Amino acid sequence: MIDLYYWTTPNGHKITMFLEEAGLAYRIKPINIGKGEQFAPDFLKISPNNRMPAIVDHAPADGGAPVSVFESGAILLYLAEKTGRFISPDLRKRVATLEWLFWQMGGLGPMAGQNHHFSAYAPEKIPYAIDRYVKETSRLYGVLDRRLAGRDFLADDYSIADMAAYPWIVPHQRQGQSLDDFPNVKRWFAAIGGGRRRGAPMRSPIRSIPPSRRCRRRPRKSCSARPPPTRGVEPGKAGRFGRARRVRGLIGGLKCGIDRRDWFRGGVARRFVFRVVR
Numbered sequence: 001m002i003d004l005y006y007w008t009t010p011n012g013h014k015i016t017m018f019l020e021e022a023g024l025a026y027r028i029k030p031i032n033i034g035k036g037e038q039f040a041p042d043f044l045k046i047s048p049n050n051r052m053p054a055i056v057d058h059a060p061a062d063g064g065a066p067v068s069v070f071e072s073g074a075i076l077l078y079l080a081e082k083t084g085r086f087i088s089p090d091l092r093k094r095v096a097t098l099e100w101l102f103w104q105m106g107g108l109g110p111m112a113g114q115n116h117h118f119s120a121y122a123p124e125k126i127p128y129a130i131d132r133y134v135k136e137t138s139r140l141y142g143v144l145d146r147r148l149a150g151r152d153f154l155a156d157d158y159s160i161a162d163m164a165a166y167p168w169i170v171p172h173q174r175q176g177q178s179l180d181d182f183p184n185v186k187r188w189f190a191a192i193g194g195g196r197r198r199g200a201p202m203r204s205p206i207r208s209i210p211p212s213r214r215c216r217r218r219p220r221k222s223c224s225a226r227p228p229p230t231r232g233v234e235p236g237k238a239g240r241f242g243r244a245r246r247v248r249g250l251i252g253g254l255k256c257g258i259d260r261r262d263w264f265r266g267g268v269a270r271r272f273v274f275r276v277v278r
């Protein structure tokens, strides 16, 4: 079992993508960064940089004590090595995977993050800063586009490098980018988010958003005779479906709500089906 310390951001989505696609059992431990929970002393013990995501693996490969990992790139690599999935054993493909994973960690993520900050959150709109980070994001999209010319995925095979980059392309409009300017990125983005790969149904990070503390069951105004809603499905009751719950938040830069239906197996939410209800 893996505990995932998570909030609904692109860096968090990288890890839900891996866990969902690898079918690993995990539990969400919400870290509400809006409320400053990333500074809680218990969280700092596993994530000293006071950032999410982080994981604790209670069944590490060496059979020893639980292992905690912070930094999304390190987590992806840890999980890839644990499962032998989403990183090729082939030397050259592995090198390419690591190059593009670290490119995302050092370039696309931080620059797009600053872009979001100065365009959307900064109390003062500073044209120089906005221009700098929109242009830098655009340059990085260009790098990604050239890399994807003539290949399906960053390291040829679908890998943790794609999982690292994809959630940062989801809010492209918010970053001042149009995918029409980057046709290879557009094709890759559609293939990961909406297509099918090797016969397996693809799920986008949006569809793998896990439970959050923002979940609220809406009381039925028109039917007061019904019993009051209870707190979801009891984890541990195998094979049962939870009732749809409405989750509100920022998804890919869009303010919206989603109806969520959880399927619990072995105490773990295994599938999420979402319907955007903006």
Ligand SMILES: N[C@@H](CCC(=O)N[C@@H](CS)C(=O)NCC(=O)O)C(=O)O
Pocket: 009, 010, 011, 012, 033, 038, 050, 051, 052, 053, 070, 071, 072, 073
């Ligand atoms: N390099 C880190 C960055 C993580 C990061 O920036 N997380 C943000 C949310 S996406 C966070 O926890 N922010 C809390 C804060 O700024 O205090 C990683 O990839 O894990």
